[in-house]
Amino acid sequence: MAVTVETLDKLERKITLELSLEQITLEVQNRLKRMQRQVKLDGFRPGKVPLSVVSKRYGGSVHYEVMNDQLGKAFQSAAQEAQLRIAGTPTINEKEGAAEGALAFEAVFEVYPEVKIGDLSAAAIEKLSATVDDAAIERTLDILRKQRRTFAARGADELAQDGDQVRIDFEGKIDGEPFEGGKAEGFQFVLGEGQMLKEFEEAVRGMRVGDSKTFPLNFPADYHGKDVAGKQADFLVTLQQLEAAQLPEVNDELAQALGVAGGSVEALRADIRKNLEREVKFRLQMRNKTAVMDALLSQSELDVPKSSVASEVERLVEGARANLKERGIQGADQAPIPPELFQAQAERRVRLGLVVAELVNANRLQATPEQVDAHIQELASSYESPADVVRWYQSDRQRLAEVEALVLENNVTEFVLARAQVSEKPIAFDELMGQG
Template sequence: MQVSVETTSGLERLMTVSVPAERIDQDVNKRIQQTARTVRLDGFRPGKVPVKVVKQRYGKGIREEVLGQVVQETFYAAVQQEKLNPAGGPSIDVKKEVEGEDFEYTATFEVYPEIALSDFSAVSIEKKTAEIVDADLDKMIDTLRKQQASWAEVERAAASGDRVKMDFEGFVDGEAFEGGKAEDFDLVLGSGQMIPGFEDALEGVTAGTETEINVTFPEQYQSEQLQGKPATFKIVVKSVSEQQLPELNDEFFGKFGLDELTEEAFRAEVRNNMERELKQALKMKLKDQVFSKLIEANSIDVPASLIDGEIDVQRRQAVEQFGGKDSQMDPNSLPKELFTAQAERRVSIGLLLQEVIKANSLEAEDSRVRETLEEMAETYQDPQQVIDWYMSNEQMLNQIKGLVLEDQVVDLLLGQAQVTDVTVSYEDAIKPEQPAAPAQEETEAAE
């Protein structure tokens, strides 16, 4: 077997492989003889079909099977011989396939980048810390009460926080526009659900009244036809309701599965949950920051095949998230561009983490694996059952070990970097570091 390798661009390699005709012919003849012993043909006894007849009848198909197997075997032998590390499968192109002559093909593929990790000691990291104060706890309890709140109609004028039920229709330049009409539409004033000015204009309305409001669509509104346009909405107010928060009593506490139905026990449970949320949020922000700095410090080429594979994963996850596992939606119908940047980041992090792990001979520490499992299991009714399930499931246990290895890499890099502690509020700690752009306001009833 003769092998030559050419670098076509970046990480892409073009490998030419030539396989001696003798090997091909030998494998083909051997396969034909095996077939002759097992094939059944009319006019011949089993095992007595002449090799010539078998070759005439099945020779072409047998040769194709042999060539496919030869390509598979020789490709992996060739990359080992040339000390190449393919990232993804190759694209095979047969260049010469003539019976009695050497077989030749080319394989185009990408290789993993060679990574020389940069010094991390000059990197600056802000490690955020936060504490939960009584005001944070009170606000969370108010949020939980609002989630369980009921609504009661009132005769007074609507104020911020009230819910208004209405019919409305919007007009631009005197013409009704698509998506601007709704009936029995419930809107909580101050929720920011509608375009700027819409909710403010409804403060002071009362049930049974008709009114018109004038607003202007944002310049960045989702519908290009409405961007920056002044609009008039004709509104019929059907009812005004105020929110009624539940009392902090046994009935309310019972909805949270508490063993002890007291305010003290409830506040303790809420605080414990907040502490877990805070710890996880701070940990994820710190990890994300370390990974971002790791990417900044190490510029690497990323194999396109790995990015494409990650995009496929994210597409499937998106379909499952919004349509469920039984969704009939084709993941490939989602635009590739939606996932490209995140996919490239994830692949880059994965490659760099592997290099850090390899360079420092890291292995998941058993004690940290156990600690991680216990933290995950503590929110379940029977924590030990959850731990036992993970410990008996090799695939799931390996996922936990992967998370632990990530944490060990973060600890290692933090030990090398310049770390500054920064105290922030609970709210700042748990909100996304880089919040997604707010959804465009809509006036459609379905939204």
């Protein structure tokens, strides 16, 4: 019998399902008989419980299971016969008017949309490019040197300046009253690195050992300490110790300490360049991929299944709760996170997923095993033991799937860029790396 599919909305459909009462009753009895051979009840030997007792104890739950199974099979059979691609879980309710000896149900559900991708040659995409220059290498060298710096005491008359390590005593008061966390002795930090609020660093800068100073400090409105956020405090600070930073020289000894193969300054700079170029490549891929996906969406027409968006919203909310839990927030599992915060993000993800899937299937852009292996090798090459990293990826199916997804997105990006109207735009290294 042909399945009748009723269109309720753009993607919403309805079909009627019928189940035979005789078949339901027969399946319930068969399951109860199988249970009878295994069930254990007080007062009866195993396998000797009367069927009537088993039916009374378990009949309701077995009937429920059978109904769910039969409805599931009937729905899947009807969907296949009507050649429907189901999105989400159907809502199934019993309806009146069933034939004699049968039960009738209505299944309401959504189907996946038809995805129309327009002419990609009409898409305009700005493709970013960047290079690693000598200045970037020198700045990276400076960072590596800072990571291995030592400190030595300054002279008695020398003034505190950025880069110095200071040890201070301080006490703060609000309206003349001390507050929690506003006092410390022997507190140490490096001046000019943003470890303290701006007014605090400005007050310490230029002090000598033994100097004391009183200064006002305005706590930001969004300060993590809610009791003092948005308030003004008066601080008394005394500089107890002042040390200047001593950076290691850029020489073969530094290269060897960093474990660079070859142990020379030239090899160190070459290693830095290689690592920076790899990072630049990945960041450019990410930025250009976003531009491509935006262009792809602008050239596509489709309706978005509400059920898929709802599932994605739920997944994003759970991800947000998991993030709060990782940060040690109490009650994170039950945190009241409004779903509407993720509505736009969820809809974009679902829309983009459908468009990308259509493009991939139509043009055979799936990630190949060779591409996945090459990507893993590239990721692993920046680590001290690449072989261990490769094994780490290959030992877990989820990690491999994540790499496959990245490669697939790269394939889509290259496919679209090869057909779109692309304009090159150089971007400064610092801007790309977020150092501008």
